[in-house]
Amino acid sequence: MKHRAVLVLAGLSCALAVAIALTVAAAGSAGTAEPSSPAAVKPPPVLGANAIKAKYGGQSITFVGDAAVGNSHVRDQNLVAQFSKQTGIKVKLVPHPSSGTDAYQQLARNFSSHSSSIDVMMLDVIWPGAFAPYLVNLKPALGQQAKLHAAGIVLNDTVNGKLVAMPWFGDFGILYYRKDLLKKYGYSSPPTTWAQLGAMSKKIQDGEKASNPNFYGFVYQGNSYEGLTCDSLEWLASSGGGQFIDGGKVTINNPKAAAILNLQRSWVGNIVPQAVTTYQEEDARNAFDSGNAAFMRNWPYAYSASKGTPVDGKFGVTTLPHSGKSPSVGTVGGWQLGISKYSKHVGAATEFVRWMTGPAVERYDAIFNSNVPTIPAVATIPAVVKTNPYLIPSIAKVTRVTRPARYLGTHYAQGSQAIYQGINQILNGKSAQSVLPGIATQLNQLVKK
């Protein structure tokens, strides 16, 4: 998916910028460096390494890690070296293909041939449903540790009561807003409800139109693609409209979902540019960064990507709005670690996953590679917030929702397409009531498969 590639790029440039800034800072105040900079942070020690060594030392496992691009791969190398050094378990690191589809296919081939050549692998947040039959249930060994992670992601990784993967890192949707414009139009804080967002957008847009006829209130990802599934999941889940499929039942066709979708439709062409139905991440960011929008829904990568643009220093971030009693939510995009059922070293692999998905490594990853931790407590550590400044407390604690991958399994891409194509049609003018039954029918066929 596009945003992931962009995220990698953004992460790289962010890490580079921080590295430069810290070099400059270190030159100014030599000797006071705290090990919180990407360059200085070291992989954490493995707890109980001696016991692990006694039990599994000398065994060898294969870990299919992040793509061989920049810091992500260096992070994997550093972590693997640290783990091997302390536990005596040899970890062979193999980067996965950088294309998500290729990475999926590689694993699919591996599983369907019952191969034991992969022990631990990285899994996209939308894969556990498809691969669940081939993954080890981690609940007995790591169920306790899973409680540290955001509940929404753990739920995503739990298929038929089995914890088939452990959350590792993952970002989620947030609201960007123009601080200067809010102040100019007499608002002291960003909107917390969708209705407020609509009203504020209208007022700001009406005022700004005088000097910029192409100014709009709100931009997001409305193109007919995976990003719209993410955005619309946030609209529905934050408005009591469910999460497309809940508890195995297709729930997308409900009055609250229709209400929020019709509200979004009514905005298109008014406070949202009509072209939003062709927008992906970068289109939305271009509109916002050039000063043509008051609010934007995007991933955290946009925070560092917007540095050096006309809105640099003028924008803030917060959680996305909600309606009624439902909480604000953010759709998760990110990665998990799983263990192959065909692995010959499940014990050693489990110890590796335990360490990799623990708070210490998540802290290291967040600082070293500016990835968003899936453990909310890690997200509030000052050193982590320093490298990921958008992780203000309210954002770090936001409810995370995941796409309905665990119900759709191998048919996820088809189900997601039914959702984004349908909702794109709603944004293009069709009423939600006329489109939702069709999406529900398609999803029902896929869930039954």
Next chain:
Amino acid sequence: MTTAEATARPRRSRRRRRSGLQRKQTRLAWLLVAPALLIVAFVAFYPLGRTVYQSFTNEQFLALEPTKWVGLDNYHRLIHDTAFRHAVWVTVKFTLITVSFEFVLGLIIALVVNSSFKGRGVMRAVMLVPWAIPTVVSAQMWRWMYDQIFGPINDAGVRLHILSHNVAWIADPSTALWAVCAVDIWKTAPFVALLLLAGLQVIPHDLYEAADVDGASKLSQFWRITLPLLKPAILVALIFRTLDALRVFDIFYVFFGSRPDTQTMSILAQNTIVTTGDVGYGAAISVAIFLIVGLFVVIYTTFLRVQEQ
């Protein structure tokens, strides 16, 4: 009986004798074309045959389960698929609009660059520039030009008071198809012009001189000399363009992605195979496209043959 045998025998032996030499030649001919045939079989017939085969299976792109033979299931589904019907309609609309505009504009351009004037050589080269740019590149360029907020088309339109406000050309369902047609016409009219120009240049000049002597007006020269003699070139141009337009993919892909209301047949097939991983059904769509395109080929070639006779 005997007379029949008697007459038949020499004929047969004559044939055999001739075929002795012929067989040699035939064998050599086969030997010479064999590499070409093998290549055609490898790059054309094998994929085609495989696609037809796949269309009778439930093959999934990233499936964990084995593939099964499902008979005519995919075709049954295709007949009832409103998305496919819509895609056919969009493609046919696109084809009719673009081919007719490209033909008229191409003919005008060809007539202009066929007449002698200063800088004709430069003009002929310049007119091919849109055709020379790869479609994906020019489509992306036009996507930016159409942009609602930053696009120069909106900017110029508003400055010249042609537009009252910026229009979302690509997003708006009422302008989307016309926007994409305009780009295709811009790009391909020069190609049609080139084909027609070749046709114009083989028309003997003395025909016009004779017509001038007879006092025929320029207009009637066009209707009675140019157009009838240009007919073969026109048909070739129309066949090329119609078949290309029916298979259109790149411009739509860049402009609309998988947006359902502007899907062409090829986009639907690609999307079904790659995004949803439904290879079997996607193959059935591909076969249907093949048959639809084939139908147009048959119509045109029959028309050509009638013309020749």
